Amino acid sequence: MMQLIPLLFLPFSAFAADAGNPGDPGLAPNTMPAVSPEFDFDNVVEKGLREHLPLTSSTFKVWDNGMIPQDCKHHVESYGYRATDFEVVEVTYADCEKPWIMCRLKGSKTDNTRMAETFGRMPIGMRELVKHVMIMEFDKMKPAAAYSVADIIAISDEFYMHHIFTHELSHSLDSHIEVPGVTPPNSGGFSSTKAWKDMFDEDTAAISEYGRSGWPENLADSGVVALFDIVVPGGAGTINPNWTSCFHQYANYKTAYGHVVTPGVKLNCTKRVDDSPIVQAGDGKSNGNTTDEGGDSSDSDGNKGGCHNGTHARVGIPTRRISRPRPLAGIKAVHSGIFHNVTFVHRVQ
Ligand SMILES: [Zn+2]
Structure with missing residues (x-):
């Protein structure tokens, strides 16, 4: 089967600058291994999203x-x-x-x-x-x-x-959507904040191998699991036995963006x-x-x-x-x- 393995991250320099602050885990979220086994994005996750995201006519x-x-x-x-x-x-x-x-x-x-x-x-x-x-x-x-x-x-x-x-549009959320009390007013950038990194530190594994390559990628892959968790009955725990090792990452995404991405909550542009x-x-x-x-x-x-x-x-x-x-x-x-x-x-x- 075809497997999606992202290889490289191109950081946006202005926001990468924040990554080395004292207390931060480092320049990239690579202090922990990826969850094992990894989520099967191309097959299992894709099927869940396709079948359970409501279709807008x-x-x-x-x-x-x-x-x-x-x-x-x-x-x-x-x-x-x-x-x-x-x-x-x-x-x-x-x-x-x-x-x-x-x-x-x-x-x-x-x-x-x-x-x-x-x-x-x-x-x-x-x-x-x-x-x-x-x-x-x-x-x-x-x-x-x-x-x-x-x-x-x-x-x-x-x-x-x-x-x-879902991955790419999670970058869009990260770019645009204010997280009150965390990002500046009317601004995005959640993945570059200490609040995101602190929650990452609560876990024992990164959301994915690609999600270890940079903070925006960590957030974006967390978004894929988060959206699956929101729309598929039983959630992410049904498709990965070690979901608890990376739970805080996608839970943090859901807390920040749930009001934007949960079907039936935000109804119109x-x-x-x-x-x-x-x-x-x-x-x-x-x-x-x-x-x-x-x-x-x-x-x-x-x-x-x-x-x-x-x-x-x-x-x-x-x-x-x-x-x-x-x-x-x-x-x-x-x-x-x-x-x-x-x-x-x-x-x-
Ligand atoms: Zn990306």
Whole structure:
């Protein structure tokens, strides 16, 4: 069977700086071994999430106007694709008036329905922190299975899975969601706090081998187990006999984010991040603007596409068929996430 084994962590430097404070367990959560046996993310955890996360109904329409989100265009071009190799799909979910514009490589085995439904099983409190979803080939992205940067999620066709989304969207929570009394007001960064590390120290094993590679990864993999524990009857204890050795990590996540990720608690989007500007897919010219990301540092070091360099001009939507989503009353725009994360894998027979 295919096994997911992340290999490398790319820390966001500004937040890594906090990791060496006195009393901290070190630069990485590697003072303890991973729980043994490890959680079977690819099979057992994935099955539980797929079967028990409630599906939010959705409708989608494929754009035929030659336009694409600027962030999609720049990311896919950075991998050697043409933007016109991608189908641009507008997905509207029942719990948010504002649709998500997704960019799917034509010919992907993940079809539009599965693309919409898998993302649609993610709790709205996680989903609303994502600008766009992209699907590319693992052959191009490898060894990355997925990455998350500036609220853009790119997932390889081969790893378009619920637990991968849960991991990446946990980075989004870590980037955006305030933990009262722990992170600064209206700010994320929980994984970099002493409160997270202190709870880690209550355990005798790390949540996963990959969760030993850095604090954000420790939180993100804890999020996968936490969401499983929330939605699957019997919880994490039913799939790992040594769950108590890493219990505090995923319990801490549940305490901090349970009100955001528990199905039925948060029902609608309230702070959906803004989309990137919509640009023409086919001409290769620089379009759009970057006003919604001005001053944000999350994509400054790891964005291989250089999406935010250069001078851009505003471009409108030259079609009547597709209207760009407008800000909604009561929807608070939030800045891009603070972390740049790549989840690397290799395959084991
Ligand atoms: Zn990660």
